[in-house]
Amino acid sequence: MDFRKTEFIKSAVKPDDFIRDGLPQAAFAGRSNVGKSSVINSIIERRNYARVGSSPGKTNQINYFLVDKRFYIVDLPGYGFAQVSKAERDRWGRLMEAYFAEPDLVTLGVQIVDARHKPTADDITMMNWFKQSQRDVIVVANKVDKCKKSEVPGNVARIRETLDISQDTPLMGYSAATGEGREALRIALSWALEP
Ligand SMILES: Nc1nc2c(ncn2[C@@H]2O[C@H](COP(=O)(O)OP(=O)(O)OP(=O)(O)O)[C@@H](O)[C@H]2O)c(=O)[nH]1
Numbered sequence: 001m002d003f004r005k006t007e008f009i010k011s012a013v014k015p016d017d018f019i020r021d022g023l024p025q026a027a028f029a030g031r032s033n034v035g036k037s038s039v040i041n042s043i044i045e046r047r048n049y050a051r052v053g054s055s056p057g058k059t060n061q062i063n064y065f066l067v068d069k070r071f072y073i074v075d076l077p078g079y080g081f082a083q084v085s086k087a088e089r090d091r092w093g094r095l096m097e098a099y100f101a102e103p104d105l106v107t108l109g110v111q112i113v114d115a116r117h118k119p120t121a122d123d124i125t126m127m128n129w130f131k132q133s134q135r136d137v138i139v140v141a142n143k144v145d146k147c148k149k150s151e152v153p154g155n156v157a158r159i160r161e162t163l164d165i166s167q168d169t170p171l172m173g174y175s176a177a178t179g180e181g182r183e184a185l186r187i188a189l190s191w192a193l194e195p
């Protein structure tokens, strides 16, 4: 699987726009500003192909990237961000709910959390959705470049414990800024999507 052969396909603003072609979809979910779009750019080795923002709330549609004609990376709006209008938040919320509610769209969850912090209540809610719907999930602890090296193992253990995930769930430190973890995430995605 060649992650550099990735093309942007479309943005969905309403359920009619969702892609339903049967190819696997890896849904990148996480708090606003945690670096979902940055992690996507990092694994496909493009600069700002998925749009990155300095202020939270940059991704406000569901964006589909087709990797090597085999599966979609789905860049989702972030949750837990209060600084946009309630109307906007409601619109994203409804869009995300429709996406997650439709059977057979999400193949794999890629849950992005902040390597520095304990996962939030929203992170736990998202993870519980993946668990109860029996989706495979990969957890990515992003922004490890902002942690001291000595803190990383403890932080990763706390993330595993807080999200209550088993040892079979891949969990890796990652830095979209340096590319650390890129190969591990590519391998985990390949295994999960092409077993
Ligand atoms: N130091 C560091 N900064 C990062 C990393 N990943 C993302 N960032 C920064 O974090 C900010 C948010 O990144 P985005 O990729 O837009 O985050 P997002 O989760 O897609 O945000 P929304 O689309 O608003 O939900 C940007 O300023 C990025 O440059 C990382 O690994 N290390």
Ligand SMILES: [Mg+2]
Pocket (backbone or CB within 6 Å): 036, 037, 038, 051, 052, 053, 058, 059, 075, 076, 077, 078
């Ligand atoms: Mg984004």
